[in-house]
Amino acid sequence: MTAPAPDTRDREPVPAGDAEATDGTTPDPSAAAPARGTAPEDPAGRPATGEVAEPGPEPAVEGGRARRWRRADALVALIYLAGAFWVTARGWRDFDGRLLGSRPNDQGFNEWMLAYAAHAVTHLENPFFTTLQNAPAGVNLMTNVGMQLPGLVLTPVTLLFGASFSYLLFITLNLVGTGYAWYHVLSRHVVDSRAAAFVGGLFCAFAPALISHSNGHPHITAQWLVPFIVWRVVALSRGGRVVRDGLVLGALVVAQFFVSLEILFLTALGCLMLALAYLVFRPRDAVRRLRPLLSGLAITAVLVSAAAAYPLWMQFAGPQHRVGHPGTPDIYALKLGSFVEFATKSVAGGPTSAVGWAPNTTEQASFYGWSLVVLAAGALWWLRRETTVRVLGAVGLVSALFSIGTTWTVGTRRTDIPAPFALVQSLPVFDSVVVSRFALITTVALGVLLAVAGDRLAARRTEPAGRLAARLGAVAVAAALLPILPMPLDAKGRTPVPDFVTAGAWRDHVAPGRTLVPVPVNGMTSLYWSSAAVAGFAVPEGYFLAPVSATDNTGRWGVDPQPTAKLLTAVSLGERDTTVGEADVDQARADVRHWKADAVVLPDRGARRHDDLKTVLDALYGPGERVEDVWVWDVRPFTR
Template identity: 80%
Template sequence: MTTPDTRDREPVSTDTAGATAKTLAPTAGSEPSAGAGRRASRRWRVDALVALVFLVGAIWVTGRGWRDPDGRLLGSRPDDQGFNEWMLAYAAHAVSHLENPFFTTLQNAPNGVNLMANVGMQLPGLVLSPVTLLFGAPVSYLLFITLNLAGTGYAWYHMLSRHLVDSRAAAFLGGLFCAFAPALVSHSNGHPHITAQWLVPYIIWRVVALCRGGHVVRDGLVLGALMTAQFFVSLEILFLTAFGCLLLVLAYLAVRARDAVRRWRGLLSGLAIAAGLMAVAAAYPLWMYFAGLQHRIGHPGTPDMYALKLGSYVRFATQSVAGGPTSAVGWAPNTTEQASFYGWPVLVLALGALCWLRREVVAWVLGIVGLVTALLAIGTTWTVGTHRTDIPAPFALVQHLPVFDALVVARFALITTVALGVLLAVAANRLAARRGRPRGRLAFGAGAVAVAAALLPILPVPLPAQGRPPVPDFVTGGAWRDHVALGRTLVPVPVAQMTSVYWGSAGLTGFAVPEGYFLGPSSATDATGRWGVDPQPTADLLTAVSKGERDTTVGPAEITQARADVRYWKADAVVLPDRGTRRHEALKTVLDALYGPGRRVDDVWLWDVRPFTR
């Protein structure tokens, strides 16, 4: 299929699955080398400026966390940040101690956590290990979440400017939308595995390249390498990317059936090569995900607990210029899952772009992909306002399929965001190509005003920050090493999910912790997914004392159970911090009764329970 020159005439056709409106590059030697050098230098300067703008934008969003990484938590989901910091801390520990990066007993001791059934992030954890070991998990997390926004924006700009559009301003617009629309900004509240989308543009383009024919083996191997890398960044994003590419191909088949059928051999051959490479490289972690220790089936709760509403597409996200603390209440499951909050101006702009480009395959393909994924994000039933009806919606058709049953439904709108971002880039490129024509400047000016007016309300505002729960100096200073053997369990009191997680990451997971914050099976015989585990009886006892729900009297049965529980946890020490603990004296009295008199070490009280566990 020929590619029209957008600078000379209105395009009437595009390449497979939305590619490409880009002007053919000049052949080598067609101009003096000095001119080519100047163009390359100018492109490098523009690229560097774009990268800087995206980095500044990312720092603008995450800046409040950078003011005090060790004393503040960024965003509205502190538990999610705490768990992801623990994941980065464990990755650094696994690298430095050559431990299994896909399963560990250092959280939820002694049963452990299947890391593939959670957020994974093995590749970022490996790359960031030096930062984590030198500066701590909070700094590593902030660096990761910040670079995700900047890197995703630049990756889309780079791919669009090299392969899809001539105008770098249009490519910048597409990258800006894909990285800083509500989708990734809302997930920056605690989901770095979702915002790490810097490989996604290149995966999509490799699929398009396979559709176009050419070097099937080479393109298949490159695609396989990219897919494998994304697998070790975020399996969920890889699945959504694969699903988006499937919709891309099916949409092209619906629009240009004859041409799509002609290209299917190269696509299938390349995909087979890519899938084979990834299957070999990821065989063990795939087994861990589907059948390994502590694997899970499905996601806790019903799909509609994490679904969006039809009206959410015209609302404004909490962290946007036009939004606020209550703008998304009732329209999204929580503050992270606000991928659909484009506001009505963006939807009007997108509809106008689709109508204007209605003769182009790229517009039809992007429109179909965007609409299908937007409807899937609604969940299993349709909604009216903030209320859900009993009428089945599209996701009901796939909700019980493997992998689909473990997805957060609202995240299908991440694909919608990409479709809208690419559509805006293509439309802006068309406008830029018409500037030299009669009345073209007027059309360009009107289009620029329309884009600015539509995007201004959804521009992000800085994420909030809040105080971080203090971790005792006993942990952060390393004094725990004198009382807990490497890999053995330190029990913080009260035995709370997030206390365990924060202490473990602060100690760079040199010790195990009970309970935790993670996804796992409901029981040893039921793999249905759930959050965390049921506490041991002693954990319930200490929690009740800390809340004032019972007195400090303990009987022989509770003493026997307490000593059995520390044996179960494989604990070396039980630790009560001096500060930040409710009913401190009551807890100390109970612990003395359970384990004998404790002793003061730095800023904690410590009970050596090794006599009960060895």
């Protein structure tokens, strides 16, 4: 998602406003004369044959510099860690008893995914499809949010402390990892100023986009591999060790595939935009870089195809796979004005600041505020002669326009005038992307632009006028970023899972692979109970995306409840009395056969109209048995 510009650390330091070449092109910094004390470099960044570099600093000087850099790196990591805990602090007060953010259903689903990953590891089960949710039809985990790699890595944590702890740790470390990864790549390969790299990493991790997605979308905030993927693509284009670089890129892509396929797609799209923009601004150099790039990508493709063949089949053709999202693309689109508004969880925002400008509280992927938009426009104008900046501007603008959806907007109102995304909305994969998330590419482009602009200001500190410009620039950046700094996410209590589940008493009533039916039968109760048992039993319904039917693969949320589930829900809501007839009894026993259930369980606390539900269940399945803090109906005589 960054520009494929030459490594700016390898260029000769020149004033930021350097003039263009006489042929109208921008000089390539990597082609500039080498800085004093270095040999000329080839496109791969190695000294040219026959050239000898001057002796470097004394070892003691190098050692002292390395220690200073390590201390700076550690300080940056600590600041990012403090910022991440600031955002998630309310969840850490009671990770088992509270839900973090505004999307409890999303958190419940992701906790279940982490619990299932631990179950799959310990029971050697399929990590891409399971019947332990939505029993007996099952759920395609690739067409939902798989997160197989984080689930695998966090398995020991999940087994020791539970899925709710693993989820909170994951959502917290995503912000730290994403910020530090961008800082590392920027400081080593793009800019000389570590302060500028710090600001770039800070923005990429703590911009409104990632804070809003921390309301239940860890697969979106897990972007810690993205900077390395982008940089390896740039390295491929420079030639050199194509086979090695292609294999390294392939390993990174495979890892990201099993973290978040959606972020991998957006990263690939960002790299494609980057390459096309570079082709427009530097056509001759882009063509020269094309051969090693395509050769390396071919090697990458072979490795990725071998590692991801089965999960890709599961994604696009496996059981319970789906196409697209429920509703039209514009349901999830942003508005033009959202780019200058302030996010709900920002210093300048509030509960109503994003209302009407974004689909919901998790999809606030722009919301930079007018101050940052003005600053970015100024930086683009100031550095307009630099290819890197031109490419960043083009990529950021195009991805922002895609996030608007299929039609243009005026204020919060959508018009009938087609917008850019209308051109690609029917293409495979594009039809499944949440449209607002294209602005995630814009966020990265802005973060790198901030780093590059800061680096150019820092380079002018040796000039008398430059020192003043650097100070004024630092003030402008601080003033632009302050309004969008994140506020802590909200947290609220969750209904406790019965001790019958958490203490493991369920094992005496439900055989491995069989179903436990919580009452009332609803998706989230099923997921919370199953997560607490590390997916030890199957549950009906759930919270997931599935096809509409066996003949229609259009995506929809969940499935239609069985008749008995509807009956029990109506009783819990007071919409019907406790009278049941013979037909209800027959249907109830047919439904537990359908679910492959061993037990139906009603908690003693937390269920509305508890006594009415117990009366109905006694009528449907016979008298229940009190076990710890629940009532249990053994339905095995009706299902076996």
